[in-house]
Amino acid sequence: MGNDTGVEQTLVLLKPDAVARGVVGRILTRFEDAMLKIVASKMVWMDAELMRRHYFDLEDRFGPAVYKAMAVFMQSGPVLALVLEGVDAVACTRKLVGPTYPDQAPPGTIRGDFAHMSQAYANARGIAVANLVHASGNTDEAKHEIAVWFAADEIVEYPSAAERFER
Ligand code: ADP
Secondary structure (H helix, E strand, O other): OOOOOOOEEEEEEEOOOHHHOOHHHHHHHHHOOOEEEEEEEEEOOOHHHHHHHOOOOOOOOHHHHHHHHHHHHHOOOEEEEEEEEEEHHHHHHHHHOOOOOOOOOOOOHHHHHOOOOOOOHHHOOOOOOOOOOOOOOOOHHHHHHHHHHHHHOOOOOOHHHHHHOOO
């Protein structure tokens, strides 16, 4: 989208913990309830190359141990990749998802309601913080990540009921 209406697209991944726990439907309901529109979706088992492309700066930000733990976690099962569309969709989706570490994520957010792991616990065990969802951090990241995960013809245009009510 990317026009002056403020309508944006953002990339969401339901991570392997969300898929394995069978909470995909309940998480998707959160986005649908907020009238965010699903315009693309697919299930993917990540490989090392896609891991590098998606989390290209994670090793620089957190170091090799966290990157390795995340690579193990993200390749431990399939993810459900989605593109969501809506007004200020990037920020709105992050608001619904909540802060990175579930112990700090408030009730009402997906990470706060479906997990409680802390950064300290994950680091002490050398495991990834399993926090159910990835959502693009800003609009530039969203554009880049959507292109990493989806071809242009995999993003579908259709009228949603929400659009009848101007979202
Ligand atoms: P976010 O997903 O909220 O944008 P980051 O981009 O900072 O967060 O981190 C990417 C992902 O890496 C997090 O969602 C989490 O799964 C994992 N992660 C972040 N910090 C750690 C850590 N210290 N130890 C293990 N995993 C981490």
